Every structure is written in C-alpha cells, then in structure tokens.
Amino acid sequence: MRLSLVSWNVNSVRLRLPQIEQFLKDNDVDIMCMQEIKCQEHEFPREAFEALGYTHIQIAGQKGWHGVALVSRIPFEALGTPSFCRRGEARAQAIKIATENGESAEIWNFYIPAGGDFPDREGNDKFDHKLTFYERLTETLIQRGKDKPLLICGDLNIAPGEFDVWSHRQMLKVVSHTPIEIETFGNFIAAGELHDPFRVSYPDPEKVFTWWSYRAADFRKSNRGLRLDHILLNPGLMEMVQGDIVAEIHDRVREWERPSDHAPIQVRFEI
Template sequence: MPFSIATWNINSVRLRMPLVERLLAEYAPDVLCLQETKCPDDQFPSAAFRKIGYEHIAFHGQKGYHGVATVARRPLEIVEKRRFCEIDDSRHLSVRFDAGGKKVVLHNFYVPAGGDEPDVEINPKFRHKLGFVSEMNAIRADHDENSASVLVGDLNIAPLEHDVWSHKQLLNVVSHTPVETENFEAMRKAGEWVDLMRLNVPDDQKIYTWWSYRAKDWETSNRGRRLDHVWSSANLAPRLTGIEILSAARGWERPSDHVPVIARFDLD
C-alpha cells in the first residue's frame, strides 16, 4: 500500500492555514508533521484539520515561538514530548501509528536555529543548538520485524557540501559550519538513521528546502539550503518509492521560507 509522510516548517500554522489546506487537498499525505507552529495547544486549529479529514492530531506548542504538530488520517498514539537542554521550548514530539503491519514511531523535530554568530563563547543560541544536537544522540532508529522509526523536521543544519548554494561562502555561516555539520552527521550515524533524501540523490547534486525571505527573487537567485530532513530506520529505506520537494510552495501567497517535503513508501 502507498503511504506518505510530509514535513513542513510552516512558520505559524494559524497564519498559513490556507497553505496547509492547499497542501493537504492537492497532495493528501497520510501524515503531516509541522514545525514552528507558533501556537499554544489550546489555540491549535484542530477543527480545520478535522474538517478536511485529518482527525488525529498531536501537538506540542507554546505562545508565539517554536512548536511542533503531527496530524494524520489514521490513529496516532503520543509517545513523548521530550525536553532538550533543560529548556521547555516545544521542539520535539513523537507519535506511534500502524502502517504496513508495523508499529512506526515518528519523531517530529524543530532544532534551534542558533543565532547569527557561530561562536559558543559569545552566542548562547549557538551553544544551545550544539547542545541540542548532542542530546539528539539519544534518539535512535529503533526497529525490528514488527516496528520501524522515522525522524523528520526542520533540523536547521545543511550537512553536505551540496546542501547549500555555496559551500565555500557558507562555511562560517550558522547552519553549515564544520562544527555543526560534523556533529550532525555523527549524531545521525550513531543513531543508525538513513538519510532518505540522499538515498537516491548523489551527494554532488544540489538539494534545497529553504530560501531566505531576504532574497528579492528567491527563484532566480536560488540561494537555498537543505535544512529540512527525512530519516528512517534501515528496514524502511528499501520501501521508499520517492521524495518530493515542493519548491513551488515557496512562491505561494504569503509563504513560509521552507517548503514541504513528502516521503512516499510502499508498505505491504
């Protein structure tokens, strides 16, 4: 059976609910993970999701900042809302659901951006980001014959040379500095996660999921970065049938600076 998971940093779910509704109407993923919802739990637009068939909803939000949510057309069981770096800032949510005869645990992450200066001595936001990534080492791609794991979200790091528009010019820019990319890839490998977006795309090909609001013409300049990621346990990787990056969504009315990424699987 075809099965799909979408991830999108929406940059305010209430402000951009029309865009979310468009995504769900046109692409109908089975599960949608949102980041940067900027919405306290008691104000999450659950009714709007239920109206369009996404009746199963889990969220971990706060007023004005951060926040993650996972909505689905099938039952979800909340597993955990993990606290990182001893800060309560709504950056993680994990749920469990049934798909393809397996119990799938799905982690939805919004990693701190890290501020502008890549120096932990003068920038506490950057120190927080590195600490957060370090603690993510505890998130493992657990799986067996009857279970699997998926991790998605805005992880705010573009780890590979061709995950950014210019490796050379961005080496000292937060999201692509060596200390970030090396720790990030070490964390992914330690957890035995498979980078599904690179599974069938060679490392020397560009992949972007984010284009800055500061660009006058984001499409022409195309100075993007791959900040959004989709990982899985090893037993799901052979079932991947495709990854779609909806770059056109960056041109929708009042868009997020991130675009949706959809992973599709063939699950018996």
C-alpha cells in the same frame, strides 16, 4: 500499508492556513508534521484539519514562538515529549503508528534551534543550545538501538552536505553549515545509521534546498538556498520498506502568496 508523510516548517500555522489547506487538497498526504506553528494548543486551527480528514492531531504549542504539531489520517499513539531541548521549549514530539503486520513504527517531529548568529558555544548560548539538542538526540539513538523502526523529520536547521547549500565555501562560516555543525550532524546520522532518501532522489552533485531567505525578491533567481529540512529513516524502518522510497521537495509552494520561507518535503513508500 502505504505511508505518505510531509514535513513542513509553516512559520505560523494560523497565518499559513490557506496555503496548508491548499497543499493538502492538492497532494495525497497521510501524516503532516509541522514546525514553528507559533501558537498554543487552544489556538491551533484544529477544525480546519478535521474538515480535511485529519482527525488525529497532536500539538506541542508555545505562545508566539516555536511549536510543533502533527496531523494524521492514521490513528496513532502519542508518546511522551522527547527531552532533548534543555530549555523546555515546544520543539519535539513523538508518536507511534501500527502497521498491517502488527508491528509499529515511531515518528519523531523536531524543530531544532537555529543556533543564533555566530558559531561559538561559550559566547553564544543559542548555539550551545542547538548542539546540546543534537548531542542528547545522538546519545538517545545510541541507547535506543537501530532495530526499532523510527522516522525522524523536521526543520533540523543544519544543511550537512556540500550540495545542500548555495555556496559551500562561503557558508562554512555561517551558522547552519559550519564545520562543527556538519560534524555534529554526521555523528547524529551515524548513531542511528539513518537513511536520507532525498539524496537518493536528488543525488550529488545536484544542489537541493528547502529554505530560501525572504530577503530575495525572486528566490529562484538568486537561489541562495539551504537544505535545512529532513526526513530520515533508521535501519529498523528500512527493513519494513517495500520497493523504492519516493522523496520530493515541493519548492513550487515557495512561489505562493505569503509563503513560509521553507518548502514542504514529502516521502512516500509501502511498509
């Protein structure tokens, strides 16, 4: 069974619909996980995805903010909403897909809070909210164990490595790459023994980004990016993978007219 999965913070699914449709026409995608859809369930452009063959759809929407959605050509079983967000915002969803050998794998799609403007848990509730989300997720991974196949993806809003940011030294004081966030992300990775295929396809010290601010008129020229978007596989899923995992960042999409500030990321592999 081939699995081609894309994760993309679309920054409004209705506003970016032409770009999303073009991307899906240009690329072979089985499952697309979207974040920051910024709409309620009844406002989601379901018909446009169905017309492209994505007839299996799950939406966790919210009026004007946040929201995640998943569209698939592959049938899936919708699981309960993971309870990692203490505010009850639409930031998480989970599904289970069946594989050809009768086993199953779970996919968790997240839009983890950005964390506000300064890294202080006591003085900034948004930052505390972010770290609490990660702590709940980490504890769940510990309790869940590593043998049940799992893929985690989404806008995780932490650039964890020295080469995941445009300037390691300058970004250490900026939310998304502060020491406590790097440590928190490391604890999360360790709890699930998660594999990062992008750092295999793009090994250190190559700088790799998935997000660029709208403030730069030419994002490639300034190239002050961050790798905030991730697709991660646990040991149970890695045992099912046959051959290599192809990981790709579609940064050319960031050049399109009225783009999201995030680029789509994709993995392809056989299970």
